[in-house]
Amino acid sequence: MGSKFEPKVVAFCCWWCAYGAADLAGISKLTYPASVRIVRVPCSGRIDALHILKAFRAGADGVIVAGCLKDGGCHYVDGNMKAERRVKALKKALDSVGIGSERLEMYFLSAGMPDKFVEYTTEFARRIEQLGPVGLEVKQA
Amino acid sequence: MTTIATLSLSGDAGCHVILASLHEKLIKLLEPHELVFCQILKDSRTIPDPVDLTLVEGSVRTEYDRERLREARARTKTFVAIGSCACFGGIQSLCNVLDRQELMRETYGAMAPETSLPRGDLPEVLPKNLPVHEVVNVDFSIPGCPPESDEVASCLQAILSGGTPQLSLKNVCDECKKERKGKLEAKIRRLTERPTDLDRCLLELGYVCMGPATRAGCQAKCLAANVPCEGCRGPADQKYDQGVAMLDALTSAGRDAISVYSLATMSAMYHRYSFATSILAKLFERK
């Protein structure tokens, strides 16, 4: 078809910070790639490895985990730090299954950082665009 | 009278050994019924059509396995998967991350002094090893490597009397006698050292013990022998991924062994018997 590869990026956003930042980006009429698809979770610490892996299984080309700022920014004390550890371990696992760790990234931002939200998601979506499709069989519904 | 068949696919016959080890119980169990096909115990060569109950052991590794499985399923009313190979693909699924051609080449290829690959009328090896339920419908599953003999007996009894077999819904830790103190040691331990404290929970001591994510019913025998649970019975709830659950639990406890060792190493710890059904294995299925 010759059309540009349009990646699918799932952005798990914690309700208190990242989701708020995404809202504020909209309110500020800032734009970011439409390929970024937001899934709301109460806290980034809620995100299981299973959720991330299943997102890839379901056809995602990249996954973002977005939580509150480090050093006390987390509404649930340190859920974001737990998420970070999990993401680190999963990056390794993704490398081993041939998906590549660069398709998973964790970002930290506060609800008042719409510009960061836009910057991170744009940058990530570009990265995935360049990497191309993950080449997974999309699971039949 | 129920007609019964047993089928073994790719596996180690351990489930049949368990069946045989029911001894008098097996004789009694089968008395009012008829064992019509059991390649290891009887001389019949084909599964009759129809048959009431088929127990299938082993996973689907070759085209031949797949054919026989489909044929058996088509002839059977109640189809029971027995053992972890049939239920989850079993230990041989750890090869699912490897390329089939490479497997064949490395296994039969560069061998001294003469070299040739098996060919002719041998069944084709499938791209990956599959659990039974990914090929045909299964009515009941009795997991374990091998399943406990009491469990097999009671499940069979239940099925033969028209009921539903009851498996434990708890986890192995529930039956483990080791003491938990609620404190995880951050160190990752391997079984190159026997636990120093033989009364203490092995997970807490730093071993990768799959007990928390594995279905109970085995009386935690491995733990009683001071060896961590290998997860051979699969998760208590089959919709979960036992290995990913452990990976999750251990990473945030700071024991992210997976970031030290490769997936190839750790899959044998987290997914030793259930890799074929794990989400990680599914991620391999490329277009």
Add this chain to the structure above:
Amino acid sequence: MSSRKPRIGVFVCHCGLNIAKSVDVKALREYASKMDGVACAVDYEFMCSETGQGLIKDSIKKHELNRVVVASCSPKLHELTFRRVLSEAGLNPFLLEMANIREQCSWAYLFEPEKATEKARHIVRSSIERSKFLQEIGEKEEPVKPSALVVGAGLAGIHAALGLADHGFQVYVIEKSPFVGGNAARLGNVFPTEDCGICIAPYSSEVHRKCLYKQQFVNNPLIKLYTLSRLKSLSGYVGNFRARVEQAPRHVDEKLCVDCGKCATACPVEVPNEYDLGLSRRKAVYLPLLQATPHAYVIDDSTCTRCGKCVEICPTKAINLEQKPSIIDLDVGTIVVAVGCEEFQPEGLFNFGKNEDVITQLKLARMLDQRSGEDIFRLSDGKPARRIVMIQCVGSRDKATHAYCSKICCMIALKHARTLKKMNPEVDITICYKDIRLPGRNYERYYTDCQELGVKFLWGDVTTIQENPDRSLRLGVGLATGGTASLEADLVVLSSAIVLSKETLELSRILNLTLSPDGFFMEQHPKLAPIDTNIDGIYICGTCQGPKDMPETIDQAMGTVAHAAIPMIAGKIKVDLAKAFVDEDLCIGCANCAAVCPYSAIEMTSGGTARVIEAVCKGCGICVAECPALAIQLRHYDDRQVLAAVEGILAEE
């Protein structure tokens, strides 16, 4: 009802043109109406309007809906509105799912209608898929005990206790030392009113001043004070805490002691009085100061020789040397933590600890409080101290020790300089500073006063300090304006930082309160919830939350009174059950969840399984990700619901 086959109603809001301008709302409605499980799909200009809400309610009845998806603005705006709509229509409010197609869609792609419409489809599809797994979630009530525990009886704790007692609640106050008053009682006169620190009247008191410690606190029938007491453990949750307190023996019966002082006269042991930082001496049985509250002697176990002379001489038989520590269990609804701070001991800095004439401001405060003439004296040789140098920011605003500003040291230094100058205008005072920070009302006056009284201000860092043969000190100062200066001093006073005491760490562990990176107790939100903590029902005030002066401390104390009173006045708390819950069959009792829960919301039952205390759980779901046995799920965000949202948002059209 939730187990029934889903009948989903999808309500697409135009939000005027906010959504409709870039999202083709008609096409979106059409798309949604064709999805599996959708019983009706409607679009309307303003769903949040009365008419829009009515439309939803009518549709719920007409189509027997059991799930509602509202595609509109962010749930941060109107989730509660629409939940109420569901309630009013007889549906459980948690059967609502919002699809955020404004903030996260129409506004982000204002001029790209195709993109916006496509993305809206993803978002709505995800919400519809997720809604299928939503379940009814109820709420329950928990009673709240009308009693409070106040930890610490310094300025903050006393004010909090008094306020809570004024509300009519039973208040238990525990204090680790034998007497109340904390640091405030040692400061002498305090700014900005220059009255005596131990006698400050509470805001609400009678017209004439009363000594706070003697009158109100001790005589209030609703306040029960436990001195020499420490919190050993805490269980329970908001409304139903149980605190276990260990009280060390006083050995003197407070009720029988008549303050005759005979015991102290008879006591053969004499040691430095820590209340005065060793400037005075006391006996093993003692009152640290005349105004001490409770007004009863105490025997210091660590120095008492058990000679029994005091027992013999006591006329009221108030003394019992055999008294043992006791354990007290207190059942309370709320807790105020007001454990205060300590002055940083800058060992090794500016010869502190090596040279007796290098002291801290607190010691100077004690010296000034005891003065009997126009001079204060060098501690080394008792000669009048005529040249005094104060060094600011010792241990504060310094990466090597504490990066934060201790906030009150500037005022303390100016207050002391002013007092000294007023006592004796001949005294030469130099203050070496980095910045002088005086943001409080009426504070600037101290600065102008000091300038008028001839206090010298030197902008720079003291870089060297040496002892002269006559025991005076020579200081080298690197000036901020360039160059150096040299100062001679009889006394060097360090304005030392405010820090939390070591035992506060242990307390934070017992209470499960988080500490901020600077080491103080962490408030729930620095701006919006400055006295609340990560644990519901526990509040913090005073310097344990960060450096502050007296007015601020009292502000916060009063704030905690107001907040702690809320559940206690209501007598109950409502707990929605959108919380984690444990499948006891699967639970293996590993206590992983309890270990990672930031709120101590998970307890281990006697049956060896975990139990979520719903009143405490805040629904973060950290435990869910953590559980190796997959025995915990979070209502409203269980695995199926999250995965349905993920798979929905990714599904091919």
Add this chain to the structure above:
Amino acid sequence: MDAGELTIEPVTRIEGHSRVTILLEKKKVKGARFNIVESPRFFEKLLEGKFAEEAPRITQRICGVCPVAHHLASVKAVEAAWDCSPPEAAINLRRLMLVGQLISSHSLHLGFLALPDLLDLDDRSILGIAQRDPKLASSIFKLNRFGLRITEAVGGRAVHPVSAIPGGMSKPLEGELRDELLVTGKECMGMAYNLADLLDETGDNRRELIRCFDLGRTRYLSLTSDGQYELYDGKVAVLNPSGKKEIEFEPKDYSDHIAEKTIPHSYAKHPYLRRFGYPAGIYRVGPLARLNMTARATAGRVAEHVMSLAKRFGRPAHNTFAYDHARAIELVHAVEQALDMLTDPAIETNDVFVRAQPREGRGVGIVEAPRGLLIHDYRTDSDGLVTKANIVTPTTQNTPSIESETLRLASSLFPHAAGHVQEMLSRIEILIRAYDPCLTCSTHFVELRRSA
């Protein structure tokens, strides 16, 4: 029937899947093939990159009938690679477990697989035995249970034990278990004698059947320690067809002596002795090899039976039926050995473990599995991860003989078999069963010497 093929599929009452094909041409048997169609499970590849200390528990899944042998060969290989010597008490426990395995495996084979033929039952299965001779069935069950119970007591589980870890055993043998085993062991002794006698009698009763299993002479391979019967340690010896010890080598040198040939019609490979080439160098392993290798049986019932065997078949015995008798003799010996070990108080010693240090190395572990010599050969890296593995199972080693004997048997029977094809095929099956082939094992026979 002039030309064509006769097939038996699946061969029943053996472990695993195989097919026998007899090729006919001009009323003559032209060829025979023993196809192992059991799927390959690639255990050697599977081990790569895994913690070596996990190998004993992973590799035993190769076989559900003789897991103990794999468990122990594997742990020995890891210990050899890591240069680690477990305490004597641990070795005693392992020997006990190996004997237990022999009891459970042999009783299973004799009772469930072989006897139905030899007793010429109508219902050729254990169910038939239970019907005809409940007492015999009951003693088979008891013996089988005793063997499994030993494995469970020492290994933690009856099938797929877990206790052998590099450095020793994860647990000692508890006193009460030892007492229990002693009691059942004594009960089983008589049953084992009876079973051996029964096999001896069969030798007399079914002379005609047995005679047709005289199918030639081969070499034999087994462990031996100074000419004595050995299951766990010692050297590997090669016995020539006349009963002379030709070669003796250390386990670690096995690949200098044994080579493997890929066979087009089988997922297993044919091993042979390098010195003699293929097919001259094919050899047999298992109960018969072990008895032939043993210089002199001690006194008692074992010695009597060995004499009887020698009298009937010569020494070394080559008749393939002798495998079944040898198996019964080993069963007697195993129960005796188990009782000896259990009687010695040393079996309860607590000191069963020394800490192993993972390191780079190569190790070969050889034990005698019920069906014969079992070889595990691993290389590990400095982290103790397996980098290469090679496993040679007994059935693999017997497969060339099974095939050549099938051909010979078919050829000898066929001219007379016209109209009795079923009888011929049945005899071929009986022949194959005598080897007690375990085809789940046989598929893992691989050498992973990757070309550089």
